[in-house]
Amino acid sequence: MPFDNSFAELPPAFYTRLMPTPLPAPYFVAASSKAASLVGLDPALLSQPDFVEVFSGNHVPPRSQPLSAVYSGHQFGHWAGQLGDGRAILLGQLNGPHGPMELQLKGAGMTPYSRMGDGRAVLRSSIREFLCSEAMAALGVPTTRALMLTGSNQQVIRETIESAAVVTRMAPSFVRFGSFEHWHYRGKQEELRILADYVIRDFYPELQSAENPYLELLTEVTRRTARMIAHWQAVGFMHGVMNTDNMSILGITLDYGPFGFMEAFDVDHICNHTDQGGRYSYANQVPVGHWNCYALANALLPLIQDKEAAEAALDGYIEAYGDKFDELVHAKLGLSTSQEGDRALFDAMFKLMHENHVDFTLFFRRLGELRLDVMDHDRNEADAPLRDLFLDRPGFDAWAVEYRARLRQEGSSDASRREAMHRVNPKYVLRNYLAQTAIEKAQNGDYTEVSKLLAILERPYDEQPENEAYAALPPDWASHLEVSCSS
Structure with missing residues (x-):
């Protein structure tokens, strides 16, 4: 070298x-x-x-x-x-x-x-x-x-x-x-x-x-x-x-x-x-x-x-x-233009996410699946994967009305917007519980999970259906994980 x-x-x-x-x-x-x-x-x-x-x-x-x-x-x-x-x-x-x-x-x-x-x-x-x-x-x-x-x-x-x-x-x-x-x-x-x-x-x-x-x-x-x-x-x-x-x-x-x-x-x-x-x-x-x-x-x-x-x-x-x-x-x-009122839309979104403790990564990934061409009586069912992240579902519904109106304002297309949003909103991030699982296996002499997790994280925006479990909400035991300055 x-x-x-x-x-x-x-x-x-x-x-x-x-x-x-x-x-x-x-x-x-x-x-x-x-x-x-x-x-x-x-x-x-x-x-x-x-x-x-x-x-x-x-x-x-x-x-x-x-x-x-x-x-x-x-x-x-x-x-x-x-x-x-x-x-x-x-x-x-x-x-x-x-x-x-x-x-x-x-x-x-x-x-x-x-x-x-x-x-x-x-x-x-x-x-x-x-x-x-x-x-x-x-x-x-x-x-x-x-x-x-x-x-x-x-x-x-x-x-x-x-x-x-x-x-x-x-x-x-x-x-x-x-x-x-x-x-x-x-x-x-x-x-x-x-x-x-x-x-x-x-x-x-x-x-x-x-x-x-x-x-x-x-x-x-x-x-x-x-x-x-x-x-x-x-x-x-x-x-x-x-x-x-x-x-x-x-x-x-x-x-x-x-x-x-x-x-x-x-x-x-x-x-x-x-x-x-x-x-x-x-x-x-x-x-x-x-x-x-x-x-x-x-x-x-x-x-x-x-x-x-x-x-x-x-x-x-x-x-x-x-x-x-x-x-x-x-x-x-998925917004291709900047408009007056965008900041208020963003602030309302983050406030709603904070109040409902919505999973950050899942919210933005699922937001890409939101459709404009949905009849009112079908909207709750169509929005369910995203909507169910919120305890305050009416609050989400109200924000989604504003978001859909903003999308229509710039003539947004569901298919192209979905593709664009999935290029910037990852499906896979290094959640603490995923790292902990790899660490525990490695501490027992099995290093394969480190390499597997690396391969998944190198393609964070890809669907990777075979690795769907790595995009799931953290299990209950993960809430007890802590990281500190000790290393």
Whole structure:
């Protein structure tokens, strides 16, 4: 593998060079063929012993320059000081058809930034990150990717004793908001400039000729972050730990710790059991994303040197989010035009969903089946699959009258609208109970469910009648599942 490593060309203060800690008797769990294609690897070879050794950290390719990066950040709104890659080791970059991708081993052992941790990841959380990375990519959400997952019988102590695992994740860069905060709060303006110049040169080259490239960097990152969060909201995804050290400078979803896809819709839902105050609830993701961009702006201000311009750049967040979310919701409802009154229609829909705790994914998928050409006396029966998601059926009926009127206003066709809506409203998402089932089988030595679930989630918009059970409402036992920051 012809590795390169542009991050390793930065001064030594930005990272620590170190070798991964070997994982005893590693074994292959799963790999993503779609991720492999991004770096020119043959997915059929990834299960072979040589690749298992490389992507467990037991053998380092000759051209790799392993390192762990330093960064800082705000965690749950409080300055946490120095953090860094506590269990992640960057191998380097591989070139692919869309440019270089960094490959990073998560769970590869202790680093100088492990902060009393053991540097390991467990099979449970690694399966969740592996599956969700690829599921989000299939949904069209900007995200890091997951190439491969390996495991070991080595014991790791969390709330209970679990087995270790390593997930190989990929991104053009793993630089975070907290990477800039680190140097700002240390008063290291030269290092701050070096990092900003590196990011602009390698990932935003179009900004190099700008009058104030650092201001333009803030402007573009703010826009990308806003659009990313609009994608999250539109698919019902909740990140769970939106700390500034988990925010990508590229505007892609980074660090899948405690996360969740909305099931019974509740705008105040908290997916992370550790988040007692609800800072990262579904409703708060939008303002917290804006807050995080302010934290980045504060770190970049010594380079930008224009507070008013920086504030103006941050103002673009609301517009970028609003425009993207409006576009996505119009598509989810099969509306090809924007009309006055659409916002009221959307607000009434979300309010009704919230009050009835309607399953988020099923609602939008079944909405695509709603027909215009239904006689009044047949309407309740025709709407039953969608209508029965609501306890307040009269409330749904009233909203459906308004929705049908809006569809007729633009001459909507049932067949073409259904096809269009099914292209943007997934049938399959990574529900917690599906992940838990795959995890429990894997913990008993059966890894087939991980690969099967991956294959289903790679085609989230397809009907897949043979996998209908994976689109069902969660079983009763799933209501007791909790995810937290422990991994």
